[in-house]
Amino acid sequence: MWKYLLIWMIISCLGFTLCFSRPGRAPFAMRISCGAQQDSQTKPTKTRWRKDFGYTGGISVNGTRPSYITPPLKTLRYFPLSQGPQNCYDINGVPKGHYSIRIFFGIVIQQSVISEPLFDISIDGTQTHSLKPGWTNEDDQVFSEALVFLPDGSVSICFHSTGHGDPAILSIEILEIDEKAYYFGPQRGQGIMLRTVKRLSCGYGQSKFDIDYGGDPWGGDRFWQHIQTFGQGSDQPRSVETKIKEASLPPNFYPESLYQSALVSTDSQPDLTYTMDVDPNRNYSICLHFAEIDNSVTAAGQRVFDILINGHVVLKDVDIINMSGDRYTTLVLNTTVSIDGRTLTITLQPTGDSDAIISAIEIFEIIMPESKTLSEEGLFPFLISAVVSKASTYQKRIRALQTLKMALVLPSRFGWNGDPCVPQEHPWTGVNCQLNRSIGKWVIDGLDLNNQGLKGFLPNDISKLQNLRTLNLSENSIRGAIPSSLGTITGLEVLDLSYNLFNGSIPESLGQLTSLKRLNLNGNSLSGRVPAALGGRLLHRASFNFTDNPGLCGIPGLPTCGAHLSAGAKVGIGLGSCVAFLLLVTCSVCWWKRRQNILRAKQIAARAAPYAKARTHLSDIQLTKHHPHPHHHRGNAHTAAENGPVLLS
Template sequence: MVISYRCSAGTKLPWILSLQLILVATIQAQSASPPDFLSIDCGLTNSSYIDTDTNLTYVSDISDIPDKRYVEGGKAYNIMAQYMKDATNEQEKTLRSFPHGQRNCYTLPSIRGNKYLIRTTFTYGNYDELNSSENGSLFLFGLHIGVNFWTTVNLTKWRSPDTVWKEVLTVAPDKFISVCLINFGYGTPFVSTLDMRLLPDSMYPVVNATVSISYFSRLRFGSVDDFITRYPTDKYDRFWESWSWYNSSYPWLNLTTTREVKTLPGDDKFLVPQEILQKASTINSSFRWLNISVSAGDNLLGTRARDMEQLPIFHFAELDNNDSMNHRVFDIYRNNELLTPDFTTSPFRVDSPYQNGRFLPKMVTSFSLRKKPRSQLPPLINAFELYSLVRMDNHTTASNDVEFMKEVKKYYNLTRNWNGDPCSPREYSWEGLTCDYATANPNPKITRVNLSTSGLRGGLDISFMKMASLENLDLSHNNLTGVIPDYQSNSLRALNLSNNQLDGPIPDSILQRYKAGLLELRLEGNPICSTVKDRYCANKKNSKATLLVAVIVPVVFVLLLVVLCVLWKLRWKGKSEEQEDYAMYEEETPLHIDIRRFTYAELKLITNNFQSIIGKGGFGTVYHGILENNDEVAVKVLVETSIDESKDFLPEVQTLSKVHHKNLVALVGYCQNKKCLALVYDFMPRGNLQQLLRGGYDSSLNWEERLHIALDAAQGLEYLHESCTPSIVHRDVKTPNILLDKNLVAKISDFGLSRAFNAAHTHISTVAAGTLGYLDPEYHATFQLTIKTDVYSFGIVLLEIVTGQPPVFMDPQTVHLPNWVRQKVAKGSIHDVVDKKLLDQYDATHLQSVIDLAMNCVENASIDRPSMTEVVSVLKVCLPALSSEKQSAASTPRWKNVMDADIPKQFQLISGASTTSYEGSSFQSGYTGAVSEISLVSGR
């Protein structure tokens, strides 16, 4: 297009000047970010720049201006030079890394009650030259929105130059929003960009103070050139991925219009851009349904499963107006569950059906648009959004307390890692603070501040006294100077200012409370006490020490005499025992079993005189030992000293001498001495399953390891039940009795309660035995033992493996693990019961299978429980599938230009051919070649 201007000589100069002013104003308008946008380039060393693609202004996260300093700590980096040339924007080139502290937070200014879109991006770029994302080890960390868990960033096995994004829609709880990176111990957290966009209150009405939603997918349909559509097309800077980048072949048809697509009157819930609504996709009229399948790949498994409760939003507008008699009518299904019946598209008017306030469970989801028989046209779709639930259960600390503690931190220039909210969540509360989490208070309140010996200098900050709930303030052993502020604090119960440099008069507000017995005051060691002799200036430490010396020294002297006497007696007794010959106490009649018999002297030798204790219990003590051939063994010395006294010794020896299986602990030998009964086993260096499940993150088991251990234990029990004649019932199956070798191969141990069981009988009668929580209720009620008793106990073990919880625990009252699982699943999702140490690194389908199996095992009636052979079969099904998925995940392709590549989701948009008039979801013969399948690499 050519535009020409014609001017007279007299008007030429003013016209040119006006044109220049207009041009400058236009450029400024185009390059200025909307006032309610905040775009942070994390790790940027310059103050700001304008992004060439969006014309948005990006600023540094650490500015010289205090109000523009959004984060403390961390270190700025550039991605490796080899990735710089392929970066699609400036934001990918820099990042901020946080190697120190469990929680590091950005603080973004907000307006309380306003709704915001928060987005973070992560481009690793091998900035630290550790190759953390591609070396095969776990590389993941968490994100909190405010004081609540948002999602996990999982970069395990991810290409270094690729970019991941996360996005959440939330309501500001106060005049700032915190975005926190949480260090799980699996790689150093970092962030590349942080964007904040104000949304109108009317948008996404499901979002409120207690519910946020995390972005899972946002698709636009029709023929689209750009992979990502964002600002300025979408004035709220939402990212819309182009479906046509993945599939636009037959039978798909694209529709486009230039006419305005209007919204329903008063409908401003989603405000989808016109350019997106003016395009749509449908299918050939020979086909009658399309399917959108959404599933999360391996890089979303780090997100808490509860966040996988999903909210789908569809956007439909009829763009084909050639025949007013034709119309589209279709049903919307989710996994064959009808969501919206008889939906009809309206010409050039958008309608956005969604489940208001209803989040759909399960992570793997299939949505179907199915044409009704009376419909002349097949389904159509313009855009699709999918979000997952983020529960905002935790409350922020009382806002005044937060402000006062920030003032204290600033006043004393404290360098300690005080990040995010002072009290919430509890596990990340600030060091030195004690908070009140009483349910009566909607927000935690700070009740105690202990900054003793913290190097504080300067005056006593009045902010402490202003905290309405502060009861105990300890600022002793610092270098505080000046006077104590005169401020009435009715909540303060203890004030320790000892050993500072405070002078001047003591304020009346403090003295009056002290004299009334309402305040414990300590001022000793301050110049203020040079002329004051009151008790609060006394050296309480020294006076207490004097009293303690006067009272304790005589007592200690008497105790020393007693101890010396006891030691002398023990020494004499020990010498006499050493001289005693234990050989004379060896039983003359050995047990007629084909395993080694150890003498007591041999046990002393192999255990180095019983020096190394590796376990204790009601049965006795377990020692570590080394045989002559350097094989390691565990020596269990029983409390009882004769076979007649011990109920467990003989059954265990007889059982383990006859059974041999890779998943049963091997009995090496025994000692039958009148002074000692002992059993010698193969040593299991990884301890027992209970120890590993209850241990910290360093000793935690991943999902595959847990399934292997479950399968090992199940195979051991299957052998006892099915391969032994007669069958053997263990009777005490529990996690402490499942031992693990160096390769985490599980072996059943402790056969002291085992009994032989003849399959010709339905049961045998015994006194109920076992451990609380694992006891078969039917056996406990009838004393009638069957092999299904072990199945019940194994079901409890299986639940422990999944949940990490003990069989009986407080929540807040005593609860049995199966009941707790039932309650949790009934109220929410199966993912709510999973052990948090798994970091959601598991497959939801396998999880469902394992929980179903466990709950079948713990049925009250033994007849309803599966056999151990059936249990083994189910567990074997899970493990090969798990292995194959890992291979598949490792070969998943990565796209450099995908800004959000955290989830390799599988989107399948499938067309169903219709050759008959009835409804259905299966492919009809002759049309199978029309299946269109998309593998979408994207991630949230």
Template sequence: MVLSYVYYEMKCHLLLAMIGAFAVMVVAQKQEGFISLDCGFPIEESPYSDPSTGLTFTSDSTFIQTGKSARIEKQLNQNFRKPYLTLRYFPEGKRNCYSLNVNRGTNYLISLTFIYGNYDDLNVYPNFDLYLGPDKWRRIDMEGRSNGTKEEIIHIPRKNSLDICLVRTGTTSPIISAIELRPLRNDTYVTHSGSLRRSFRVYLSNSEREVRFADDMYDRIWTPFFSSRFTQITTNLNINTSDTFEVPKAALSSAATPRNASAPFIISWKPIPSDAEVYLYLHFAEIQTLQANETREFDIIMKGVFNQSGITPPKLERLTVFSAVPLQCDLDGCRLELVRTPKSTLPPLINALEAYTIIEFPQLETNSSDVVAIKNIKATYRLSKISWQGDPCLPQELSWENLGCSYANISTPPRIISLNLSASGLTGSISPILQNLAHIQELDLSNNSLTGSVPKFLANIKSLSLINLSGNNLTGSVPQNLLDREKEGLVLKLEGNPELCKISSCNPKDKKELLVLVIAPIASVLIAIVVVGLFLVFRKKKVPLDVHAPPSLPVAYVGHSKHSEPSFFLEKDKVYLFRGSRNDK
């Protein structure tokens, strides 16, 4: 009996473990493509699951190389969720940037949270500028915002990387608490141009509960909104939401109608800026059981710029009405009215509402191949210049130091045309990555500790007009094709490299060939002189002179001459001298 109980208990524990593992897998699958960064959180304690949402957060340490970590005041901990208890602040540098890997062309919901929390015990609220790539997104002014502030946009990146930058504008240090990216469907929140900045996203309820992940699979945050002018309706019945916008059931299970059943349902707000173009998304579902003689029908009116007539919400099924083109509100702001039609017996009803303004990010980033090249150069030489963050060339007033760019117009990506890394502590050889800066005109690598030879590829960068390699430890000889470029006008500075020769004969291979060419004929002459000397010595000591011999005697065999010529041969230290034809007997 005990064994049976133990076996049963083991089975239960195993089943619970399997269920837990499955739940973790399901949650992980639901977060596919999510980026959730807890800024300033220790990397050794990362990742973790947010207790309030189940979202997996990681430290931001691997996404930025600058800034310092801090925590909000301890007594404020109970006011905020775990991802907002730490922050990163930036006391150094003008611009500090996060670089995120994203999927180009994917619609993303991008949400940033800023909570000061008196982390520095100064009680001085910071203000700074927020940039998305090369474009200004928003001015962040924390003054009086004890609960922090949040910025959210729906944006489609043009590249597979996204830079989120904080720019100092005064004496206070920029701060950030969390960065959250959520991929959305590409057939939702479609605009004619620009991105969408959230004005509000609310569901009509007198509840205090915020609806987000996992109720909303895209982690859109729905804030409860209600007024004394409304009457609330709720339901526990299931609502069909499985379509394009996939509004969470928790946001549709309540609705509001005007307290005065014959009056219109009115919501008004002021967009920021006041002249901004607006997109609206209105979500309806009939959650009240209607009698056979009851009808709910209404018109949607927005001061003449948006009109939809005869709206009847389907029973327990979501209906979304949205503006296909941006709307322009008047100077007094936006005023939305739901007006009951004459045949309707019930007042208008609405479950949830979203409003966005258009925000433009018009500037094209620096040419992508140049960006990849300069980031590889930065990594190769381990450069830690604090200004080398974000887009290399844009905005112009924040471009990377020691880098020059060409600017044509807003629709043409800038190109990198000069790079000055003089006295930057460079070591190793001259990297081939430099040739990927295809439009570079001036390259200064002087006063470093570069070693090895001057590479031939430098001559292949046709745009180069100046190369400064002086003050290094380069060796060998300068490639001939680079010397030829110098004749064509290239300014080539090489002084201060003691082991570097500017003539082709300095090449060890060339030196060897030249030495052979010089020594070979000299050696031949010397050998001839030695042979003649030896012959004369032997002849003087061992051969009596023939007084009848002519004054000059050849010392070489000349072949079968028809004339009588002297010839000789040696045999056992004797010299035999003959005259006349070789045919003489």
């Protein structure tokens, strides 16, 4: 009996240990030293940094650290506006899971003037941070940190210019955390992002990272800013070296040292109040950390207080010993609040004669992730998709974007990196988007790229953009034929390809665009007959312009197709004329030679005629002499008499 009971107890203990211990493997960690050409290692923690990779543009230069907490790295990557308003790091090979993503900013010194750039940051299409003036003077503002869930093995981290200096990035850290880290209820789903606004370690001590506290790596190596007082003489620090129970446990793995110091309110000012500025009209998750380390409080009920946010009670009758179970034991309380104004005030208000106490504060902005662009549109698969069929999602995205830039010869100032439609504050230049609520995705409903210096061609697979309503590529130098696949975008309302270098005929398929309201094909080198279905409907339902196309015919306002031949017909007629001309020349030459031969023969005959006559007369005389018979004379006289008078001498 006792043997079975012992076995059951051992199994129960093992099960408890497995449920509440950290995972057996080390957390995934990727640290990138931006602008670096080689892998490196930094002291004193011997942190390993990978050389720069995954970026879409930018320039590598020597960097300057704005704060002592910035990693001691020598280079950075900055993104001048001339290379586009948004540039990204597209990182592949990140396992599915929850991560703390931290980006340290750098400073580029130009002409001895320190430039403090202000720009926006987005992660997988969701804007997570906007730098504010003066960030170089605040240690906990020299980096941006967000807690995110990455579902597909990759992450895109983009930097968006706002016109106030070029984004400059010193390093990027992608650190795996526990799957239930900072779980605060059902609303903390996989899609929710948390942006770190503030982390405070109260009381004695120094500003440190988890690694400096000796914290567990599954905590994500957080930075805790030390604060020794909330101000106005309302508090005083406390600290102990006593071991703290229930610290550094999953899912958040808070370092034990965090709870060995605290701020305690004074008798003259029993309320303990912390105030800070925040962005208005946002939702915030607030974690408050406690451990009863005051020797004057030894039992439950001796210290009880309410917690107020902006004057409203959010947690009532907080008793640390009662709620944690003992002295020197951690207690973490979480609340979610909506802030309308620009100030967040946290007040610990005692309900009796005791004082209030607090060890640490964490404040996060709750960010709902943006719906991404529909994948077949966002990745632009109409760009040589066969080339990337065996590539990863990350590689397909990068190659597709690069191919698009090459196909249209897009100027570098366009950028076109990241998601075309999100964040909503920074869509791609010339791209119009609309949220399709039925599928929860953004779709591209317009491309407005007129007069942008494009010199490429329009690929057939543009038909993948089935949600297009407007396509304006006018006043560029786009060559080649008009893709027949345009006729499959049945919702197209405006098609403007005017003043380009399009050639060939107008595809018959354009007659299928039943929603078309405006069609401009003027100013090109198009030829042939305007499709009957297209012309007939346009005359009644839409405006159109086919002028300045010398080879077009077939509708009112253009030459009739009989009177105005196509280029092919002109070539045929030209070839026929040449053949006929050659035949005519050949016949003329033959006739002329024959004529010359006849004339030459006549000339020869004419020269030979006098000699022939002389021989004839002589013969006649000789015949007369040799035949003097009288009958002969009579015969001759008779003949002469019959033919007329004869003169005799």
